[in-house]
Amino acid sequence: MSTLAEYRSREHWSYSAINQFVNICSLQFFFDRIAKLPKAFTPLSLSFGSAYHRALEWVHLTRKEGAIPKAVEIRDLFADIWGRQLEEDRDIRFDEGEDAESCRARGMDMVAVYVEQIDPEERVVSVNEAFAVPLVDSAGNVLDKPLVGELDLVVDNNGVTISDMKTSARRWPKGQADKSLQPTAYLYAYELLHGVEVPFRFEVVVKNKTPVVEHHVTERTTDQFHRMVELVKVAESMIAAEHFLPSEQGFYCAGCPHQTACGAWHRERATTSVSMAA
Numbered sequence: 001m002s003t004l005a006e007y008r009s010r011e012h013w014s015y016s017a018i019n020q021f022v023n024i025c026s027l028q029f030f031f032d033r034i035a036k037l038p039k040a041f042t043p044l045s046l047s048f049g050s051a052y053h054r055a056l057e058w059v060h061l062t063r064k065e066g067a068i069p070k071a072v073e074i075r076d077l078f079a080d081i082w083g084r085q086l087e088e089d090r091d092i093r094f095d096e097g098e099d100a101e102s103c104r105a106r107g108m109d110m111v112a113v114y115v116e117q118i119d120p121e122e123r124v125v126s127v128n129e130a131f132a133v134p135l136v137d138s139a140g141n142v143l144d145k146p147l148v149g150e151l152d153l154v155v156d157n158n159g160v161t162i163s164d165m166k167t168s169a170r171r172w173p174k175g176q177a178d179k180s181l182q183p184t185a186y187l188y189a190y191e192l193l194h195g196v197e198v199p200f201r202f203e204v205v206v207k208n209k210t211p212v213v214e215h216h217v218t219e220r221t222t223d224q225f226h227r228m229v230e231l232v233k234v235a236e237s238m239i240a241a242e243h244f245l246p247s248e249q250g251f252y253c254a255g256c257p258h259q260t261a262c263g264a265w266h267r268e269r270a271t272t273s274v275s276m277a278a
């Protein structure tokens with residue numbers, strides 16, 4: 001089986017690329033993935049999420065070997081990982097009222113509450129399972145680029161479930177898991193690879209003063225898989241036509257590392273359009 005890095009070495013789609021284009025901002029997609037502009041800063045959500053996932057990856061691997069780590073172990077591990085993350089991402093932009101120390105303390109509490117709620121009956125089937133599958137529409141047409149990704153955690157507890165870990169500033173509203181594109185992409189891949197329909201579970205640790213863990217289970221139909229492939233087809237036609245638009249009414253601008261390029265986008269574009277017409 002190839003690694004995620006090997007799968008990523010050829011042109012592909014990922015859940016995060018599709019989601020960025022369709023649901024976040026197509027102009028941010030352009031700056032990140034086509035123009036490949038350097039990021040003006042590292043959003044806190046990226047650095048914190050990366051440290052959190054690295055810590056939980058160790059939890060999953062330990063569980064796979066038959067043990068559940070103690071809360072004190074994972075607290076210490078998060079503190080170490082967060083220290084390294086601060087070194088790697090020197091340009092982190094902290095949210096108002098946050099700093100490196102408050103994030104360290106909160107992260108330690110969050111990983112501890114995560115391990116304390118693990119069901120000892122649940123068996124870990126796989127950790128970091130990389131995949132590359134063709135994107136096929138309802139008429140059987142295969143797109144040029146495959147869908148590539150990695151399943152963080154697959155568990156079995158009277159049935160297989162794909163699990164994904166999230167952090168959130170607030171409790172998830174009802175229906176959020178059902179609308180997310182991530183289960184659609186991952187369950188599509190799992191069904192192609194394993195030939196079975198399984199559910200998807202978000203394990204969300206809410207960053208309250210005392211963190212809490214929520215489980216949100218969702219499923220997908222073949223019709224939803226076909227809808228995702230149509231989204232990709234439209235995205236590809238828009239990319240080919242260079243149709244990238246700012247999405248200034250969403251939540252994502254405050255944490256966007258391309259705000260300066262975005263502010264100049266219409267002026268650059270007007271200049272380019274005039275010179276191309278001349």
Ligand code: SF4
Nearest residue numbers: 025246247253256262
């Ligand atoms: S600042 Fe907002 S509109 Fe502009 S590229 Fe970033 S996310 Fe898109």
